[in-house]
Amino acid sequence: MSTDINWKTSEEPVAGCKMHLMRAGNGAPVLVLHHDIGTLDRTPFYDALAGKFDTLVPHHPGYSRSERPDWMRSVRDVAVAHRWLLSQLGIEKISLVGLGFGGWIAAEMATMAPSSVDKLVLVGAMGVKSPDEFILDQALWNHLEYTRSGFHDMAAYAKAFGEEPSTDLVVEWEIAREMNFRIAWKPYMYSQTLPHLLGAVRAPALVVWGDDDKIVPRSAGDIYVKNLPNAQLQMVPACGHYVDLEKPDELARLVTDFIAG
């Protein structure tokens, strides 16, 4: 991990609770929206983006270091909380990079305020129903099984979380899972209305998928590409769902080229 990136942390008051924000780098602003298991404080992917952009990594309300708003009931609520955060920071236009579950949030944000999004990147995004397969039901698997299923190569898993993730980390995953259930239980991890609203998005979109994503079916990516007015699909070979953790350099390069281009 690059040590010359100086991450600043802050607690931002949003919708009655404290949102944990990590921010580093200079340049065009980029908002990274993390997975349904919460997020590690730093990752090589975040560092790589911070080397090029003013990179913001807020923890979703109810995940990792952010407080849980008990009243929150939908992923659209999370999207509004992130919009609230951006308004409060005085950021009018920003690129969105949504990772997995965070991709769903990014897509919701882009439909809400089309002119405020510079570029949209969705990586193995949840949020839409695939016609032929289902999003993996985490309720049926323990946390180790679920997170392992998101990798193509177990060496990458060990590099991200350790061979045996600490119990503290697994408890954090459990708290994140509880929040997933609170806001995305039924239908599970998708919106029935989002596909009809994607036409509102004005930003160019890059849809990235690991070719061995066992959590979100590839065909969900096709729905995004079909319904977003200006989207292209990019596959990442020999990669699972957590593209940012398994192929951080490759994803950073794709994202950087797309946002800068």
Add this chain to the structure above:
Amino acid sequence: MHLMYFTEQPMSTYPAQEGLDFGATALMFSNKHFDPVSGSRLYNEYIEEYKLADKVGIDGIMLNEHHNAPFCMQAKANVFASILAAITENVKIVMLGNPLPLAENPVRLAEELAMIDMISKGRLVSGFVRGGGQEQLANGVNPAFNRERFEEAHELITQTWTREGPFRFEGTHYQHRVVNPWALPMQKPYPRVWVPGVISKETIIWAAQQRYPYIALNTSIESTQNIWKIYDEEAEKCGYTAGPENRGYLQQMHVAETEEKALENARQFRWMQGEFTGLAHPSWASPAGYSSPSNRRAFVEFSIGRRENPRGLTTFEDQVEQGRIICGTPKSVLPKIRRVLEETRPSIYAVWGNDGTVSHEDSMSCIRLLGEEVFPAVREIGKELGLNSPFEANAPVHLKYSTDLKTSAAE
């Protein structure tokens, strides 16, 4: 005392090796192994057993429900309660209970229970439960709101039973613009509500706050005593002193003509606990948000294989030693029952008589021996120990109907 008979209604006629190979027999164990022909036979045998329980003078029949698993054939306890309401004469029909969070429409549940109370001529005890973790998954119900839904559905049902309709209910999880069912319970203010449980401190405290009897499900004597400590402390805060009328216990007990037969059949109590067939993946039994936050870390460690089950299941021998399983002849079980009654002082005592592959014939024999020989003697022990049931003590149905609250707490 109030002495009851209970069976999980086991469905043991599936290919056991398939369950062992799959490694679990709840939630995801395929129903391609379910045989409706033997299912029909078993349901009708259970009905015969309940009729016998009524005939031999047992006070109550305890009913429950589970889903997606062979360990319990009742998928809707109200179906059996309805049958018993019509075909039995004297037994109380004790639901322990209806899993409230599974109800999308608690008003409909209130109607069904009112019908059962009227058809049975006022013999319903309407217990409520949260439902196990896998029950939430089997029914597509959000485990993260389990406790909220439990408490809110209870509020809606008791309002439905006691408030003049039509009225409107706008809750967090339930919204009903017109509540006015033309079916109300015969018992007033409403049928007694008992709350069974195993581990959750929150449920014990909640039951004490309502002044509802809490039924400890097959816990060790030590755990049961800890439950009463929590209950009693909360009761004092609410202004009353809890006693045997607030306490129930579910005992695994098989009685037979010989010690050998009793022991052989009692071993079947291990059948659903995983020794023979495996039960549930820990993540199914405790989905995120289902258990109390104070148990979160323990359940997480259990689910990833880093600790033993926090529910504390042990060996058959341990359970016999702890008094959780009793077996023997009508004569030999009495001192063992006395020990449990003396040390935990419940007035509601349910006997879980069989499990697994115990035959219909042996189940019938157990029920007959319980009703004709064991329970009459247990009633005498209960009198000697002052274990008066809620009926005998004429206990209030809910805290708000109390007439004996201590003033300091009422202030």
